[in-house]
Amino acid sequence: AQTVTQSQPEMSVQEAETVTLSCTYDTSESDYYLFWYKQPPSRQMILVIRQEAYKQQNATENRFSVNFQKAAKSFSLKISDSQLGDAAMYFCAYRSAEGGNFGNEKLTFGTGTRLTIIP
Amino acid sequence: EPEVTQTPSHQVTQMGQEVILRCVPISNHLYFYWYRQILGQKVEFLVSFYNNEISEKSEIFDDQFSVERPDGSNFTLKIRSTKLEDSAMYFCASGRALGQFNTEAFFGQGTRLTVV
Numbered sequence: 001a002q003t004v005t006q007s008q009p010e011m012s013v014q015e016a017e018t019v020t021l022s023c024t025y026d027t028s029e030s031d032y033y034l035f036w037y038k039q040p041p042s043r044q045m046i047l048v049i050r051q052e053a054y055k056q057q058n059a060t061e062n063r064f065s066v067n068f069q070k071a072a073k074s075f076s077l078k079i080s081d082s083q084l085g086d087a088a089m090y091f092c093a094y095r096s097a098e099g100g101n102f103g104n105e106k107l108t109f110g111t112g113t114r115l116t117i118i119p
Numbered sequence: 120e121p122e123v124t125q126t127p128s129h130q131v132t133q134m135g136q137e138v139i140l141r142c143v144p145i146s147n148h149l150y151f152y153w154y155r156q157i158l159g160q161k162v163e164f165l166v167s168f169y170n171n172e173i174s175e176k177s178e179i180f181d182d183q184f185s186v187e188r189p190d191g192s193n194f195t196l197k198i199r200s201t202k203l204e205d206s207a208m209y210f211c212a213s214g215r216a217l218g219q220f221n222t223e224a225f226f227g228q229g230t231r232l233t234v235v
Contacts, residue, residue, distance in 0.1 A: 035223070043208055045162070045226035091162060105150050105214065106164040106175060107224060 002027045002094050006110035013082045014118050020067075021077045021113045023092030031097040034068065034075045035107070039089040048090070051075065053097070079115075087117045121145040123227035125211050131233045132201055140196045140230045144213030151194045152212040152224060153186065155179070162210065168194065201234045208232075 003026045013019035025034070036048040051059045051068050058066050063083075067076045079086055092110040124143045132138050144151050153165040166176040168186055183199045194213075198205055208231050212224040 037226075042228065043156075043231075044228040045210060045212075047223050047225070050223060093162075105167050105169075105224075106152065106177075107154075107162075108164070109162040111161045 002029070002032075002096070002108050004092050004094050004108050004110035006092055006113050008113045009111070010114045010116070012116040012118055013079075015082055015084060017082055018078060018080045019082055019115065021079075021090050021092075021115065023075045023077070023110055025073050025075065025092070025094050027073070027094065027096075029096055029098050033095045033097055034066075035093040035095065036064070036066070036075075036077045037091045037093060037109075038086075039091060039112070040085075040087070045091070049077065082117050084117050084119065087115060089114050121225075123211055123213055123225050125209075125227035125230050127230060128228065129231045129233070131235060134203060134234055135200050138198050138201055138232065140198075140209050140211075140232070142194045142196075142211030142227055143192055144194055144211065145225055146192070148213035148215060148225075150174075150214045150224075151186075151188070152214075153196045154210045154212065154226075155207040156210065156229075157204075157207045165196075165209075198232075201232075203234050206232060206234045 005024045032053045034051045038046045038048050049061045049064050063080045065078045089112045091112045093107040095107050126141045151168040154162050156162045164177050166180045167174045185197045187195050208229045210229045211227040214224040
């Protein structure tokens with residue numbers, strides 16, 4: 001079974017600064033996807049960024065980027081120019097890709113990191 | 120932009136009562152999921168549903184839980200006899216339209232279930 005570990009229960013960053021959230025995972029599979037989801041106080045889960053394991057290039061979405069180290073099974077999220085609206089719980093998640101279209105579609109989540117933005 | 124909608128946003132029920140949580144997935148999606156999040160804990164997978172049947176379920180999803188897609192648009196989670204420990208946020212999600220291979224699951228805003 002896959003596991004996802006987020007070792008930082010809480011992080012804080014000054015507004016406009018950069019912060020990196022850590023995530024490691026354990027799997028025996030070679031084909032999978034990794035995600036970062038954001039959960040603001042409204043509790044809705046919002047997709048921030050996605051990484052396919054077969055891609056060597058790190059994914060980026062505006063101020064959000066990842067550092068994907070497949071051999072180390074590490075998937076960190078970097079938030080640049082932090083804004084007050086970035087304050088939220090951030091969850092790292094894993095999804096197998098080895099079942100094809102009818103395969104295992106479930107997400108396995110980490111325990112989350114609560115990010116606070118200091119004005 | 121299409122979104123997953125869940126009703127109600129908050130439901131309070133007495134222990135032992137049946138509850139039905141409702142979800143309207145994104146209309147052209149083929150895969151549907153329920154997850155739950157006990158307060159302060161991580162999000163946990165309950166069940167996935169594809170082609171009108173359960174494709175996978177977790178050990179949490181025991182006989183008191185059931186899912187249904189009664190009319191081609193709604194996707195429901197029924198808890199037959201609620202227990203105090205069922206109190207949690209329940210998230211519905213959907214993903215993957217026909218012919219698409221994107222992998223994102225789109226989540227609804229959640230239903231907060233409180234069992235008293």
